[in-house]
Amino acid sequence: MKRSGRHRERWLGLLGVLLAFGACEAVGRAGIVRRSYLPPASEVLARAVELGGDSAFLAGVGATLKAWALGLGLSVAIAVPLGLLLGSVPLVDSAVRVIVEFLRPLPSVALIPLVSLLLGTGTETEVALITYACVWPVLFNTVYGLGETDPLAKDTLRAFGFGRLSVLLRVELPGTAPFIAAGIRISAAVALILAVATELLSGFGEGLGIFIAQAGLATDGTRDVLAGVVWTGALGLIVNTVLVRCERRLFPWTPQGRADGQGVRS
Incomplete structure (x- = not known):
């Protein structure tokens, strides 16, 4: 059914x-x-397929995906430990809450001039902006997930003499993992948007955003612009589909995973 x-x-x-x-x-x-x-959608789609055989274009897509992966990976490496710390130690959370709430609304694209001055006009700037934007969904999902872990399970381990680190590794981290995965999925989409937008707005480096920006300057470049947009959307769809499937396999006890398992059995 x-x-x-x-x-x-x-x-x-x-x-x-x-x-x-x-x-x-x-x-x-x-x-x-x-x-x-x-242009008609068929012409745009045909051009997008044609670009799939262009080695220079594919190299640009690869550069965008490299910045996407580096920025997303760094954001996870920063946000998960920080989220575990903030969610586990209320004193630290209270101390940095104002700073976090001040920084969170700042749009990454507004930081392009500042970050460019500090890091130059290379991949480092793109990765830094992606990392900044992607930290927040993973961070807040981690903190929220810690608050949703089963208090009875934690109390049971403490009653048997397990220390704070054991409780974290045995109960809190596994219970928080689905929330972290959801934050990563959200951040993956944000990272792709930032990767393309940073290239598009800054005009430096190479990548899918640079291709779209250069096509927009051409006399008859609308078809190429839309073909680049199709590639961006397709990449986003593939990334989201892969991450959703990974979540269902890794966390079969979640509502999505249970629904998936019931579908297979039926």
């Missing part, structure tokens, strides 16, 4: 994609909008 529901969702999702594609194709071919502004 669950399995049939999931198949139904997939077919509805495919139908939505086909309807959107058909609408864009019809608008592009009807002349409602000039082709130089909005």
